Amino acid sequence: MLKELTVENFAKELASKSPAPGGGSAAALSATLAASLSSMVFNLTIGKKAYENLKDAEKECIINALKKTEVLREEYLDIMQEDTTVFLKVMDAYKMPKDSEDEKNLRKIKIEEAYKLALEVPRRLSEKCFELYKYIEIAAKYGNANAISDAGVSALMIQAALEGASLNVKINLASLEDIKLKETLLKETNTLIKEGSIKKDAILKIVENKIGA
């Protein structure tokens, strides 16, 4: 399991000539770190003086946000593994025999199937990245002022993850023959990048204003 590697060995494995883990898993790890940073901001906020002065509804909102970022953190970590698993399936499909016409046809079908499966993982990741913004916004608005830069880094890393996942959707799409699916997914992924980017900029504005540097 990738998550059981040390940070040092994960980086080594990523750098190696083995194609998996690759950018998809790295994007998922970026998302994991983004969720972790938001969790940290909430953990450094709850119970502090400024927090105690908030309204009950606001406190509940923060506690709920922490629960969600913790769930997302685990989900991103699972996707990190999944991305590598489905990528290896594409590689397996390419290794199928292609001597007879029947073999060639079967191989082609299996490759198309494997790519469709492979693109579903970064597609899901990009959608799940977008979900985190709701909670980073809460971290930026209500979070401990000393940890406000961490909410900013969370936004930067989730957008890198979202766009990184989208690049993986696109490279898998390029190998597909299903034109209609290609068009739909391309439009969907570009919209998500744009909307994510707007969220990121809005959060960074809040953060920079609070830092006041």
Added chain:
Amino acid sequence: MLKELTVENFAKELASKSPAPGGGSAAALSATLAASLSSMVFNLTIGKKAYENLKDAEKECIINALKKTEVLREEYLDIMQEDTTVFLKVMDAYKMPKDSEDEKNLRKIKIEEAYKLALEVPRRLSEKCFELYKYIEIAAKYGNANAISDAGVSALMIQAALEGASLNVKINLASLEDIKLKETLLKETNTLIKEGSIKKDAILKIVENKIGA
């Protein structure tokens, strides 16, 4: 050592209410992954058919780039640790006694010193992030077409690292009393963000064109 934690435990530790590791170390890890991805692109390029058809000077350029990304990967990983170490020194300075006027003055001096030290680490990180662009460009131009999305994710993650490090420079700057140093560093860090962003966009353009989705 942070790099000896498993990926899963690093994410847990980052999410915890202990303020270190925080966004500075997360940014350094993002840089580490960015360098790893560029290394992977070179490792998946060297020795392949398309590579063998390149001119000797181009081959040499790629081999040299791999050496550099491997050095940077180690350096970012060291900075990940260093950021946490210097942050803990700021915390220590705040814990100094402040009963007498002498103690108060000494504490104030030590806090200012600790912040100056603490901001040097993300400042160095942001500069070292910018260095990677030179090699990601080579990966995007000459890299194995099947791994071209990885060059794109590398650019996304190094810019997240650069901007994340810059937020950490800024939050430390905000605590400084040295106005002149503040102005100089703020200008420097904003220039670096802007120039990095231009590099990132140029690389993503090459990558998207090559993917052709």
